[in-house]
Amino acid sequence: MPLALFIFLAALAIISSLGVVIQRNPVHSLLALVMTLLVIAVLFIGLGAVTVGFLQAIVYAGAIMVLFLFVIWLLNLQVEERPVGHLALKFFGAIAAAALVAELFLFFAHAHPTLAAKQLAPGYGSLASLASVLFKDYLVAFEATSVLLLVAVVGAVAIARRPGPSEPGASGVKTGAAS
Amino acid sequence: MTVPYSWVMALSAAIFVIGVAGVLLRRNVLVMFMSIELMLNAVNLAFVALARRLGSMDGQVIVFFVMTVAAAEAAVGLGIIISMFRNRETVNADELNLLRW
Structure with missing residues (x-):
């Protein structure tokens, strides 16, 4: 590049x-x-x-x-309207962000080798090379990922859906207002 | 002339810090969520740059996994936000203080 x-x-x-x-x-x-x-x-x-x-x-x-x-x-x-207050939070947030940027830039400024340090294998970054690593070295993690996605989909539906008429929390009763 | 990899790491650090600032400064839960995505992407950029530097594919596979976890996180997190909005009619993080001690 x-x-x-x-x-x-x-x-x-x-x-x-x-x-x-x-x-x-x-x-x-x-x-x-x-x-x-x-x-x-x-x-x-x-x-x-x-x-x-x-x-x-x-x-x-x-x-x-x-x-x-x-x-x-x-x-x-x-x-959203202009948020009121939180001046202290904004102040310290800005200072902390500036300090973090300065620290990270100092940290990375010490090393200057170029990107093409190693000779890249032919086909580096291609679909075939990604797939061969993914399905050989990381097969267990890949399968765990599919379970994670399934659980996330089921969980998202369970969290976001409206409770049915026969379930507790239905008929317009707000669970947040009850407490 | 090629790019020094420390520059890519510095760009990654800058985007990460912008994401941190977004989480700290914004009160809209959705925008805080977007800032988290920003941080995840900054780390992905660092992974890709270091994978290129080391000449290995492992970093790119990790990026693939981070993307999957981000998708799962977005699905569950947005579900929580919808559920929260239904109960409290707000997405302001300061007004969502039901669990505050």
Whole structure:
């Protein structure tokens, strides 16, 4: 990846991820997040992780972000008014963030080898090489992942659905108001 | 001219810190959730850069797993947010203080 391209993409990623935090409208935050994810996908491809980059664009920037968008629409979120108070929290948050950035930059500034330090194997980052590692060395973790996704889907449905008419918590009684 | 891998790590660190700041500063639960996704992606970027540097595929496989866990987390977390909104009619983290001691 040429250096100029990397700097352009890095600036784009930082600007759009700042947009996630700064935008008042949740939909604008989400669009900035999609932008960030797509830029990171391009960075992945530039760093040799072609398959993972496409997965990032399709699964992350596509599927997961659509899920977020549906929830924003479902909750009918409006532009939030300027939050009151929390000045101390903002102050210390900004200081802590600046300190963390400074520390991490100092930490990484000490090493300057270029990315192409090792000779890459042919087909590095391709679907075949990813699959051969995934289905040989990480097979157990892969199967555990499928169980995790199943549990997550069942759990999400169980948490988010409305209780039926014959169950406790139904007929408009708010469980939060009861306490 | 190739990119120094420390630059990629610095970009990853910057995005991670922006995500931390988002969780700390924003009160909207959904935006806090988006900031968590931002942090996950920053770590993914570091994994890919280091995998490239070490010439191994292991880092990319980890990114694959992180993506899966993020999908599961998004599904469950958004379900919790919908359930919370149904009961309390708010997504403001300051008003969701039922469990506060």
